[in-house]
Amino acid sequence: MNLLVISGSAFPGSHTNAIAQIIESLVEQPENKVTVVDLCELDIPVFGQGKSDDVEELKRLTEEADAMMIGTPNYHTSYSGVLKNALDHLSINEFEMKPVALFCNSGGMRNSDPLTQLRMVMRGVHAMVIPTQASTCDSDFMKTAKGHVLKNEEIIERLSLMIDTLVKQADSEPVSI
Numbered sequence: 269m270n271l272l273v274i275s276g277s278a279f280p281g282s283h284t285n286a287i288a289q290i291i292e293s294l295v296e297q298p299e300n301k302v303t304v305v306d307l308c309e310l311d312i313p314v315f316g317q318g319k320s321d322d323v324e325e326l327k328r329l330t331e332e333a334d335a336m337m338i339g340t341p342n343y344h345t346s347y348s349g350v351l352k353n354a355l356d357h358l359s360i361n362e363f364e365m366k367p368v369a370l371f372c373n374s375g376g377m378r379n380s381d382p383l384t385q386l387r388m389v390m391r392g393v394h395a396m397v398i399p400t401q402a403s404t405c406d407s408d409f410m411k412t413a414k415g416h417v418l419k420n421e422e423i424i425e426r427l428s429l430m431i432d433t434l435v436k437q438a439d440s441e442p443v444s445i
Contacts, residue, residue, distance in 0.1 A: 269300045269438045271431075272333035276340040276351030278308050283373040283409055284339045286416035287402070287427070291337055291371075294428050300435065303329055307350045315356035323357050330362040334438040335369075336395075337430065340382050342374035347382040355389060363393035367437035369430040371402040378403045398433045402426045 273291050277284040285306050292302045310322040330336070340347035368390050370383045380403045390397045408420040418424060 269435050270332060270334045271295060271300060271302045271337065271434065271438075272329050272335075273302060273304045273337045274339065274351070274354070275304065275306045275308075276338065276348045276354070277306075278341075278348055278350045280306070280308055281415050282308075282341060283404065283406060283416050284341050284371075286409065286418060287339055287371055287373065287404065288337075290418050290424065291427055291431065294424070294431055303333075305329065307354050310354075312350075312354050312357065315353055319357070326354060327358060327362060330358055333366065335367040335434040337369045337371065337434070338386065338390075339371040339373075340386065342372055342379050342382050345379060345381040347372070347386050351386075355393075358393065360393050363390065363395040366395050367434050368395040368397045369401065369434055370397060371404070371427070371430075373404045373406070375406050378405045396437065398430065398437065400426065400430050400433055402430060 273288045275285040275288040288304045292304050295302045311320045312323055313320055340351050370386050372382045383401050387397050402423055404423055408423055409416040410419045
């Protein structure tokens with residue numbers, strides 16, 4: 269399976285990116301390939317204001333992925349503008365019937381509202397969003413010299429379940445609509 273993990277935070281070293289890195293470490297390799305894209309590192313112009321090499325690369329990676337995991341910080345009970353802008357550059361061509369899992373991080377308490385909204389967006393591009401999702405909060409992490417480390421074992425188990433579900437979905441016969 270070729271898994272694309274998108275971290276939708278506007279800041280380097282974010283909790284969202286820490287989750288993306290954990291996902292990468294949980295995926296069995298080399299039989300599965302994982303690519304982590306941290307949107308804050310890319311040059312993605314505001315939708316409608318042109319394209320960039322990074323937009324074309326994101327399109328290519330999304331199209332080639334067998335499954336995706338998309339993460340966002342919780343910004344005012346919604347997903348990030350950086351992620352929204354990146355998704356606006358993509359279309360049904362990249363997502364149709366592709367298995368997708370969602371995760372988010374909130375500063376204070378866990379809140380899955382951003383995932384509810386992302387689920388609607390994914391439905392609009394005909395992705396197959398799995399029912400299991402993960403929502404963390406800052407207290408689930410420990411700060412180290414290397415960055416944020418997820419210490420909540422239940423969430424790590426949930427991420428593993430999400431990966432297993434995506435692998436099964438990616439390996440099943442695709443259905444077209």
